[in-house]
Amino acid sequence: MKNNPGGRLTLTILSISLLTVMAGAAIAPALGVIRDHFSDAPDLLVQMIVSLPALLIIITNLLFPWLCSLMKTRTLALTGLLLYVLTGAGCFFVKDIWLLLAMRALLGVSVGMIMPLSTGLLAGLLANISWNYAFLVYLLGLIAVVLVVLFLPNERLKGGKGPSLSLLKRFHPSVVGMILVMILFFIYPTRFALSAHCGTTLSNNAITLIMVGLDVVAFLIGLAFGSMMNSFRHGMKYVAPAGFIAGFLLLSMGSGLPLLLGGSALIGFANGVGVPYLNTIASMKAGKEAASTVMPLLSAALYLGQFLSPLIVTPLGSLCFGSTDILGPFKAGVLIGIIYLAQAFLTRKKQVVE
Numbered sequence: 001m002k003n004n005p006g007g008r009l010t011l012t013i014l015s016i017s018l019l020t021v022m023a024g025a026a027i028a029p030a031l032g033v034i035r036d037h038f039s040d041a042p043d044l045l046v047q048m049i050v051s052l053p054a055l056l057i058i059i060t061n062l063l064f065p066w067l068c069s070l071m072k073t074r075t076l077a078l079t080g081l082l083l084y085v086l087t088g089a090g091c092f093f094v095k096d097i098w099l100l101l102a103m104r105a106l107l108g109v110s111v112g113m114i115m116p117l118s119t120g121l122l123a124g125l126l127a128n129i130s131w132n133y134a135f136l137v138y139l140l141g142l143i144a145v146v147l148v149v150l151f152l153p154n155e156r157l158k159g160g161k162g163p164s165l166s167l168l169k170r171f172h173p174s175v176v177g178m179i180l181v182m183i184l185f186f187i188y189p190t191r192f193a194l195s196a197h198c199g200t201t202l203s204n205n206a207i208t209l210i211m212v213g214l215d216v217v218a219f220l221i222g223l224a225f226g227s228m229m230n231s232f233r234h235g236m237k238y239v240a241p242a243g244f245i246a247g248f249l250l251l252s253m254g255s256g257l258p259l260l261l262g263g264s265a266l267i268g269f270a271n272g273v274g275v276p277y278l279n280t281i282a283s284m285k286a287g288k289e290a291a292s293t294v295m296p297l298l299s300a301a302l303y304l305g306q307f308l309s310p311l312i313v314t315p316l317g318s319l320c321f322g323s324t325d326i327l328g329p330f331k332a333g334v335l336i337g338i339i340y341l342a343q344a345f346l347t348r349k350k351q352v353v354e
Helices: 005-025 028-037 043-062 064-070 073-093 097-117 120-126 131-151 165-185 187-199 204-251 257-292 294-321 328-348
Strands: none
Touching: 028 043, 028 187, 028 204, 043 064, 043 097, 043 187, 043 294, 064 097, 073 097, 165 187, 165 204, 165 257, 165 294, 165 328, 187 204, 187 257, 187 294, 187 328, 204 257, 204 328, 257 294, 294 328
């Protein structure tokens, strides 16, 4: 790689990107075990362990232009990565849920710092040793620290313009759609391990493998997305809503293994279609200015949906199906999926991807 500085820089950026993906969902397979440890805490607080970083990611992203004026690229990346490792793996030593949530919030700050510069299996397996071992997955950030020191240029970035109401008005179908996709998708990582842990005899390893299987499905669908758009682009707006509705219908029908596998696969399919579809149509509408206009807006919408998911789904499930129904959040997912389907029809019936 001596004569390939571009390859080394690409590897560095990819390592950072993978760490940002792990911020919330990496710990999701261990949520059932964590729930048992904090048995006196409300379910919503336990779910916030997964979703809280998203709120701080949004806030830090909005402050990113200011951070760029204070620090150069390498300094900014190293500060974010070191904070990532300290607050992510530091949860291993935390015994109080409020302090744990504070650490998770700071993890969101770290991701908000490193994301603009640019997997659940480990967490589930580590949790078999003890609930807090799952957080050691964040030590992987040390690999990115080394790569940043060696290969990332130390340049000054220019801050772009912030979001505006006119921009939101122009791209509101994609922004609202992204929020709905993330509200729906994050029902799964915040509830599946908890419900499967309580309602089945599956081991934590088995639950983890099912959740990782969802990620595999989403990844494979993402690879095939281009061909799907070329084949039936006019019907693609309905694919993700239909997939979420069908997936949560299966999960809300019981805890049998076929229902769990089928529901997980359909939700992975829906997420694998929904996110790239919204990104694609928005970027095509924005043209060459997409990177500095609509994409930051969609990124904020993505994390806002993650944060709002348990705050909306848990009360809705309790209101409509009772607070004791362990499958209530999945049933609420069906209702929100129907809202997403209606939103896709009403806002995109005249919007054709050219």
